[in-house]
Amino acid sequence: MNEILKLPFYAKLTLILLGLMALLFVFYIGQDILVPIMMSFLFAILLYPIVQFLKSKLHFPHVLAVMISVLLFVLVFIALFVFLSFQISDIANDFDKIERNINIHIRNIQGFIKDNFHLSSREQKQYLDTATEDSMEKGKEMIGTTIMSFTDTLVNLTLIPIYTFLILLYRTHFMLFLSKLFKKENHEQLKNILTNIKIAINSYIVGLIIEMILVSVMTTLGFMLIGVKYAILLGIITGILNLIPYIGILFAGVLSIVASLTGSPDLSIIVGIIIITIIVQLIDNNILVPMIVSSKVEINAFVSIIGIIIGGAIAGVSGMFLALPVLAVLKVIFDRIEPLEPWGYLMGDHLPKTYTWRNIKLPLFDSESTPKKTIIKTDIIVPVFTETTTEKDANKTNE
Numbered sequence: 001m002n003e004i005l006k007l008p009f010y011a012k013l014t015l016i017l018l019g020l021m022a023l024l025f026v027f028y029i030g031q032d033i034l035v036p037i038m039m040s041f042l043f044a045i046l047l048y049p050i051v052q053f054l055k056s057k058l059h060f061p062h063v064l065a066v067m068i069s070v071l072l073f074v075l076v077f078i079a080l081f082v083f084l085s086f087q088i089s090d091i092a093n094d095f096d097k098i099e100r101n102i103n104i105h106i107r108n109i110q111g112f113i114k115d116n117f118h119l120s121s122r123e124q125k126q127y128l129d130t131a132t133e134d135s136m137e138k139g140k141e142m143i144g145t146t147i148m149s150f151t152d153t154l155v156n157l158t159l160i161p162i163y164t165f166l167i168l169l170y171r172t173h174f175m176l177f178l179s180k181l182f183k184k185e186n187h188e189q190l191k192n193i194l195t196n197i198k199i200a201i202n203s204y205i206v207g208l209i210i211e212m213i214l215v216s217v218m219t220t221l222g223f224m225l226i227g228v229k230y231a232i233l234l235g236i237i238t239g240i241l242n243l244i245p246y247i248g249i250l251f252a253g254v255l256s257i258v259a260s261l262t263g264s265p266d267l268s269i270i271v272g273i274i275i276i277t278i279i280v281q282l283i284d285n286n287i288l289v290p291m292i293v294s295s296k297v298e299i300n301a302f303v304s305i306i307g308i309i310i311g312g313a314i315a316g317v318s319g320m321f322l323a324l325p326v327l328a329v330l331k332v333i334f335d336r337i338e339p340l341e342p343w344g345y346l347m348g349d350h351l352p353k354t355y356t357w358r359n360i361k362l363p364l365f366d367s368e369s370t371p372k373k374t375i376i377k378t379d380i381i382v383p384v385f386t387e388t389t390t391e392k393d394a395n396k397t398n399e
Contacts, residue, residue, distance in 0.1 A: 024314065031315045036156045038322055040163030044171075045198060046205045047073055051168055066168040074161050080236075087233035091259055102261060156318075189336060196332045201325055211288050212239040215280060222276035228260050228269060238277070242284070244308075244320045253277045298349040299327050 007015070027034055047069045054065035113119050167174070175194075182190055220235025228234065234256045241248035241255075256273050299307075307327045311319030327347060334344030 024310070028314045031319070035315050035318045035322070036159045037163055038326070039156075039318065040160050040167055042201060042205060042322075042325055043073065043160065043164045044167040045201045047164065047168060048171075048198075049202075063169065066165055069168070070161055070165045073164070084233065084236065087230060091230060091233070097261065102258075193333055193336050196336075197329050200328045200332055204325060204328060208243055211284065212243060214288055215239040215242050215284055218280050218283065219276065222280065223256070223273070226269060226272035226276065228256070228273065230259055234259055238280075244317060248320075249277065249281055299324065299331060299347055300349040303327060303347045 050069040050072070051062075051065045054060040054068060055062060058065075060068070178190060178194070179187060216235045216239030218235075219238040220231050223231035223234055234252075237255060238249070238252040241252040244251075253274065256277070257270050260269050260273055304324060304327065307323040308320050311321075311323035311326075313319070315322070331344050331347045334340040334347065
């Protein structure tokens with residue numbers, strides 16, 4: 001008779017931490033392979049409803065439905081890339097204006113420092129030369145790194161549609177593989193986990209796309225209002241960079257300020273860009289994210305920021321983008337496996353969102369309040385994990 005070995009808490013904690021470190025190390029050394037696959041899984045979940053629509057409503061064969069869905073996905077990205085390329089080339093043509101306007105602002109800043117801190121222009125130049133004496137060597141290294149990174153990005157952009165196509169094509173095959181890894185008595189729990197992961201990731205990605213469009217529109221209208229050149233391009237770039245939580249909007253703001261110098265060196269334009277960016281972020285964080293980006297899985301801000309920093313350290317911008325979906329998947333798994341449930345609770349955000357004061361709902365940040373347990377209900381029909389049923393379903397989809 002097999003006996004279950006019960007370990008003390010410190011031993012279990014040590015094993016969990018060692019396992020987590022091993023997973024992070026494997027992900028770090030294999031990021032060039034794992035990042036495109038993980039991105040492809042996210043896009044496959046996003047495209048799966050389109051595949052189902054083509055199969056059920058238009059009666060397309062399974063292979064053709066998958067092919068058309070991935071092709072539409074690729075065409076959307078190509079159209080966006082072509083539009084951004086033409087707009088960025090126009091900005092590149094105005095580089096002389098940008099350089100001239102930047103020099104005007106630098107001279108103004110130097111004059112301000114000279115008047116208030118009594119440092120001459122020569123002393124300021126000496127400080128700058130000392131601080132940037134190794135900039136040429138670092139610049140050469142950065143150019144080489146950028147070229148390699150650009151090459152890797154092109155390879156990933158080629159692999160992601162292929163992986164997405166194959167994941168959608170062999171979806172039933174992968175589901176049967178997962179069912180074979182677990183005993184039959186655990187299949188119900190497995191179906192529950194997979195269903196909730198699908199709901200959480202799908203709602204999160206769709207919410208991000210809607211948020212990106214709304215942020216782009218608001219930023220574009222704001223920039224047009226204050227007379228920023230290339231307002232449409234900068235609005236779209238702001239919406240795209242806003243997909244990187246907490247950090248992307250900073251890069252978007254700096255890029256918008258630099259690009260605005262193609263039109264005029266007027267300081268009021270820069271102040272206007274900063275004000276509009278802050279207003280859009282306030283609307284985004286307090287209205288759009290709570291209403292639209294409904295991930296169905298609440299991750300608290302502390303864990304989110306740590307996850308984004310770790311993701312960025314491991315895999316750069318791609319790691320930052322993947323951090324929150326990976327955390328959402330882990331939380332769904334932790335919440336439904338009893339020994340890991342405390343870790344799921346640690347990752348969660350159980351604070352009440354609002355309280356009522358004189359019929360007005362206001363934000364509430366009171367950790368002493370008792371949280372209400374949320375149960376996710378879904379009407380999605382999940383396939384039965386039996387070899388016979390899966391084979392029948394596969395035969396039906398291929399007809």
